[in-house]
Amino acid sequence: MANHERTIDTEPIFEGRMIRVNKLTVELPNGKTSTREVVVHPGAVAVLAEVSQNRVILVRQYRKACEKELWEIPAGKLEKDEDPLQAAIRELSEETGYVAAKLEPIYRFYTTPGFTNERLHVYYADELTEGDVHPDEDEFVDARAFTRDEVERMMASGEIEDAKTLIALLWWRTRA
Incomplete structure (x- = not known):
C-alpha cells in the first residue's frame, strides 16, 4: 500500500454508548506526521x-x-x-x-x-x-x-x- 498511513499514537477523546472518538497521530507516506480524528462505530x-x-x-x-x-x-x-x-x-x-x-x-x-x-x-x-x-x-x-x-x-x-x-x-x- 503505497499511500498507507501508519498509526503512531492513539488518544481516546470520547466514548459514548454508540461511538468512540480517537485522535490519531499518523506517519504519512512522505515520512511527515499528521493527526486524524476518527469516529469508531460498530457498523x-x-x-x-x-x-x-x-x-x-x-x-x-x-x-x-x-x-x-x-x-x-x-x-x-x-x-x-x-x-x-x-x-x-x-x-x-x-x-x-x-x-x-x-x-x-x-x-x-x-x-x-x-x-x-x-x-x-x-x-x-x-x-x-x-x-x-x-x-x-x-x-x-x-x-x-x-x-x-x-x-x-x-x-x-x-x-x-x-x-x-x-x-x-x-x-x-x-x-x-
Whole structure:
C-alpha cells in the first residue's frame, strides 16, 4: 500500500454508548506526521423492504443531528459481535413490524470514510409477513408504504435526503 498511513499514537477523546472518538497521530507516506480524528462505530444495517410489487416501506424519524424528520429505509446499528443479517431481521421487525421470508444483501459500504469506520450492510427484503411494531424505547418512527411513482417523486423533489435510502432506492429502480 503505497499511500498507507501508519498509526503512531492513539488518544481516546470520547466514548459514548454508540461511538468512540480517537485522535490519531499518523506517519504519512512522505515520512511527515499528521493527526486524524476518527469516529469508531460498530457498523449498521439497513433494509429495503418491498411489501408488495412496486411498494416499499419507508420510516419517518426525527434525526437530531439534522434537526429534522427524514424518510429512510429501516435501519439500525449492529450490537457487539452481531451478525449483520440477524441485525437486519431485528431492525425490520422493530421499526415496521414486518418479518421477511428472505433477505438478500445488496451493498456493503463505508458511510463517511473521511472520519468514521462505520460500515453499512444494506439488504433487500420481500415476501413479508405483517406483525407488530416494537421500536426501541427512545425510538419514534412512523412507517408507511410508498409506490414506485411516489418514491420517484420524493427522490426528484429532494424529499428523501438520507444517503443509504437513496442508494437502496436507486438500486430498486433498476429492478423495474
